[in-house]
Amino acid sequence: MDIKEKSILAKKASNLMAALTGEAKNKALHNIAGALEKYMPDLIAANRIDLERSKKQNLSSPLLKRLKFDESKIEEACSGLNSLIGMNDPVGVTLRAVELDEGLELYKVSCPIGVIGVIFESRPDALVQISALCLKSGNAVLLKGGSEASETNRLLAEIITKASSDAEIPRGWLALLETRTDVNDMLCLDQYIDLIVPRGSNAFVKHIMENTHIPVLGHADGICHVYVDSAANLDMAVKISIDSKCQYVAVCNAAETILVHRDIAGRYLPEMKKALEAKNVEIRGCSETLKIIDVIKAAEEDWTTEYLDLIVSVKVVHTLEDAIDHINTYGSGHTDVIVTGDRTRASKFMDLVDSADVFLNCSSRFSDGFRFGLGAEVGISTNKIHARGPVGLEGLLIYKWKLFGNGHIVADYSGADAKSFTHRPL
Amino acid sequence: MDIKEKSILAKKASNLMAALTGEAKNKALHNIAGALEKYMPDLIAANRIDLERSKKQNLSSPLLKRLKFDESKIEEACSGLNSLIGMNDPVGVTLRAVELDEGLELYKVSCPIGVIGVIFESRPDALVQISALCLKSGNAVLLKGGSEASETNRLLAEIITKASSDAEIPRGWLALLETRTDVNDMLCLDQYIDLIVPRGSNAFVKHIMENTHIPVLGHADGICHVYVDSAANLDMAVKISIDSKCQYVAVCNAAETILVHRDIAGRYLPEMKKALEAKNVEIRGCSETLKIIDVIKAAEEDWTTEYLDLIVSVKVVHTLEDAIDHINTYGSGHTDVIVTGDRTRASKFMDLVDSADVFLNCSSRFSDGFRFGLGAEVGISTNKIHARGPVGLEGLLIYKWKLFGNGHIVADYSGADAKSFTHRPL
Numbered sequence: 001m002d003i004k005e006k007s008i009l010a011k012k013a014s015n016l017m018a019a020l021t022g023e024a025k026n027k028a029l030h031n032i033a034g035a036l037e038k039y040m041p042d043l044i045a046a047n048r049i050d051l052e053r054s055k056k057q058n059l060s061s062p063l064l065k066r067l068k069f070d071e072s073k074i075e076e077a078c079s080g081l082n083s084l085i086g087m088n089d090p091v092g093v094t095l096r097a098v099e100l101d102e103g104l105e106l107y108k109v110s111c112p113i114g115v116i117g118v119i120f121e122s123r124p125d126a127l128v129q130i131s132a133l134c135l136k137s138g139n140a141v142l143l144k145g146g147s148e149a150s151e152t153n154r155l156l157a158e159i160i161t162k163a164s165s166d167a168e169i170p171r172g173w174l175a176l177l178e179t180r181t182d183v184n185d186m187l188c189l190d191q192y193i194d195l196i197v198p199r200g201s202n203a204f205v206k207h208i209m210e211n212t213h214i215p216v217l218g219h220a221d222g223i224c225h226v227y228v229d230s231a232a233n234l235d236m237a238v239k240i241s242i243d244s245k246c247q248y249v250a251v252c253n254a255a256e257t258i259l260v261h262r263d264i265a266g267r268y269l270p271e272m273k274k275a276l277e278a279k280n281v282e283i284r285g286c287s288e289t290l291k292i293i294d295v296i297k298a299a300e301e302d303w304t305t306e307y308l309d310l311i312v313s314v315k316v317v318h319t320l321e322d323a324i325d326h327i328n329t330y331g332s333g334h335t336d337v338i339v340t341g342d343r344t345r346a347s348k349f350m351d352l353v354d355s356a357d358v359f360l361n362c363s364s365r366f367s368d369g370f371r372f373g374l375g376a377e378v379g380i381s382t383n384k385i386h387a388r389g390p391v392g393l394e395g396l397l398i399y400k401w402k403l404f405g406n407g408h409i410v411a412d413y414s415g416a417d418a419k420s421f422t423h424r425p426l
Numbered sequence: 427m428d429i430k431e432k433s434i435l436a437k438k439a440s441n442l443m444a445a446l447t448g449e450a451k452n453k454a455l456h457n458i459a460g461a462l463e464k465y466m467p468d469l470i471a472a473n474r475i476d477l478e479r480s481k482k483q484n485l486s487s488p489l490l491k492r493l494k495f496d497e498s499k500i501e502e503a504c505s506g507l508n509s510l511i512g513m514n515d516p517v518g519v520t521l522r523a524v525e526l527d528e529g530l531e532l533y534k535v536s537c538p539i540g541v542i543g544v545i546f547e548s549r550p551d552a553l554v555q556i557s558a559l560c561l562k563s564g565n566a567v568l569l570k571g572g573s574e575a576s577e578t579n580r581l582l583a584e585i586i587t588k589a590s591s592d593a594e595i596p597r598g599w600l601a602l603l604e605t606r607t608d609v610n611d612m613l614c615l616d617q618y619i620d621l622i623v624p625r626g627s628n629a630f631v632k633h634i635m636e637n638t639h640i641p642v643l644g645h646a647d648g649i650c651h652v653y654v655d656s657a658a659n660l661d662m663a664v665k666i667s668i669d670s671k672c673q674y675v676a677v678c679n680a681a682e683t684i685l686v687h688r689d690i691a692g693r694y695l696p697e698m699k700k701a702l703e704a705k706n707v708e709i710r711g712c713s714e715t716l717k718i719i720d721v722i723k724a725a726e727e728d729w730t731t732e733y734l735d736l737i738v739s740v741k742v743v744h745t746l747e748d749a750i751d752h753i754n755t756y757g758s759g760h761t762d763v764i765v766t767g768d769r770t771r772a773s774k775f776m777d778l779v780d781s782a783d784v785f786l787n788c789s790s791r792f793s794d795g796f797r798f799g800l801g802a803e804v805g806i807s808t809n810k811i812h813a814r815g816p817v818g819l820e821g822l823l824i825y826k827w828k829l830f831g832n833g834h835i836v837a838d839y840s841g842a843d844a845k846s847f848t849h850r851p852l
Contacts, residue, residue: 362831405788
């Protein structure tokens with residue numbers, strides 16, 4: 001089957017999945033967890049093939065670690081499935097109810113989006129997590145994983161397909177794409193695919209966004225800032241800067257730029273330098289920073305660079321407004337932090353910084369679906385519509401309007417003797 | 427100023443508008459209403475120029491009627507502004523609140539989207555309504571109205587700009603585009619514009635959707651269906667079919683196709699024919715319809731045609747599932763109606779028809795923001811994400827996550843002695 005045929009089948013499946021009961025979906029999730037346990041030896045064997053091929057191809061050791069799908073990773077995937085089973089059915093929730101007139105009742109009800117295309121990195125556990133999230137929310141899914149994990153992913157897709165079809169989930173609700181060409185073909189299928197969630201490198205996500213008319217949920221850059229305000233507690237500012245920059249440098253919610261109010265720069269920068277250098281972080285400062293500490297000079301492109309590495313850019317700003325302006329100009333709308341003891345200044349920063357996540361006196365690294373308590377995470381979005389920041393199940397849902405009447409027609413509500421609407425909340 | 431400069435200015439204004447208080451926005455709306463009253467004679471004079479030019483250009487009489495901006499239309503616009511003033515500020519509403527750990531509190535808070543580009547038809551009152559909705563929701567707006575209304579729109583934009591700047595709304599929050607070239611230029615400015623709302627013809631909306639990477643909120647087609655089920659009340663079915671088709675034929679929520687279950691077709695179709703023909707509606711039927719009533723034969727393209735006229739296509743279906751399939755295949759996801767006395771069959775239809783609005787036993791013409799009680803309407807959306815169906819103010823809002831800590835860092839929540847999260851609802 002080519003990708004268009006798979007998409008048509010997924011669309012048909014999704015049209016039926018909208019009416020699946022919570023029990024049916026949970027039964028399927030339960031079956032999938034059982035099948036993963038049952039086929040554990042086969043999964044580990046398939047994964048070994050991927051690992052060996054990738055080692056020969058000199059895949060870096062952090063990537064090999066992510067690729068590995070062993071007993072503990074499989075157990076973890078199963079526990080993720082069980083926690084999804086424990087969650088309420090997110091479909092069919094009444095979001096609003098209003099009587100338009102006697103016997104004419106309007107309900108706004110949550111429902112699945114339809115067909116989701118997800119492109120993800122080389123972690124096989126992501127395949128389980130994403131397909132489970134789509135199933136729980138009643139969506140069909142087209143999956144493209146990293147080619148390094150092809151053997152593991154193929155077997156996983158087979159196992160999930162079989163286990164869910166035994167629970168009467170419509171055929172074709174899950175399909176695996178195997179090549180980059182498949183992905184490019186998918187981008188044109190806006191007739192069948194309702195949303196694309198690309199996870200991966202900056203350049204890759206940008207490529208997706210620029211080459212499709214299907215809505216895309218995700219983020220390209222994560223240029224996050226920590227702004228140390230004049231009213232900041234010095235120790236707290238250093239602690240938060242270090243955690244935001246260094247706790248895990250390779251992720252989108254790590255800080256790339258530290259902004260410092262000039263009134264505190266003389267005291268903060270030397271402390272910051274000491275702490276960052278102890279963590280082997282290279283510092284690139286603006287000209288005013290250089291007057292206070294001896295570091296490399298930052299260039300204009302440093303303000304728009306996502307290092308994902310032990311490098312940080314530092315800029316002295318003259319006012320709170322300058323900090324906000326810098327972030328709104330150079331940032332990526334992901335996560336930005338203010339460290340201050342002044343609640344009024346904090347409010348201003350948090351209202352005016354146009355980012356998904358705006359934090360006061362804590363690390364940018366908290367920007368994460370699990371830490372936010374959303375359960376499993378679909379991804380982090382810097383979109384300005386639909387879903388923003390860490391996105392859980394609710395990002396895979398939309399709503400429809402259900403109106404229940406008893407022969408009501410609009411002619412009765414227009415013209416000379418028009419009846420009027422009650423618009424009474426139910 | 428060219429459109430790019432206007433967009434940059436709008437972006438800057440929008441960054442400040444996010445922090446406007448409800449009072450400031452209401453004061454501006456109040457000023458605008460006052461100014462419209464004050465400059466009523468000038469507005470009527472400007473509108474007269476538009477009307478005379480358009481008459482010479484042989485604009486059709488319904489369009490001339492929409493173009494007219496007289497005392498009663500201005501009064502109506504002012505009363506719309508006053509009802510917006512009466513509404514709660516939609517910005518800053520807490521949608522979710524959860525304690526992540528002691529002293530670390532997360533809030534999901536509604537906020538404006540940013541800069542909205544709206545392209546609308548030749549009704550000058552739409553300019554007032556749209557800019558007021560954007561202002562109330564804290565968004566900057568780029569407006570392109572019909573060229574027939576150019577004099578009226580120019581004066582309206584001037585009046586609104588002046589009145590709102592007196593209420594300290596940031597300069598540049600509203601800008602008027604005047605040419606089609608401006609619109610095409612706007613479609614490329616995804617760096618500054620966050621959402622486009624195109625209102626107008628099918629072909630025009632499609633053109634917009636296919637030529638921009640900015641998210642678009644709207645609908646191209648409105649191919650709405652009435653399905654008369656085997657368990658329908660015959661009189662009710664006829665009444666709802668007539669209202670859905672004829673109450674106002676030129677609008678997107680008018681029905682274009684009637685589907686009839688074969689078990690009731692013999693009784694329903696003759697009654698329907700009589701009633702539709704009394705309203706001068708041309709009927710185009712499928713081959714099974716033709717066996718029962720004498721009407722024109724429908725072609726395949728009839729099922730995908732939005733007539734917006736006194737024409738209707740009619741098809742006999744064998745099962746409820748066939749009706750659902752037909753709608754999901756040929757429909758536009760706008761509004762679809764089932765007439766039935768059977769609640770189980772109604773539920774199935776309403777769950778499985780993948781449309782923004784699914785109605786039981788009432789006219790498709792109820793699909794409208796005012797009738798739904800949403801207040802003013804931004805438009806009707808057939809999108810699968812963000813906002814669907816009639817969209818009120820909430821379609822112009824998104825949210826941000828605000829996290830308030832007190833020196834919290836992620837390092838404390840990872841590794842061997844990791845603290846755990848409380849995730850306690852607040």
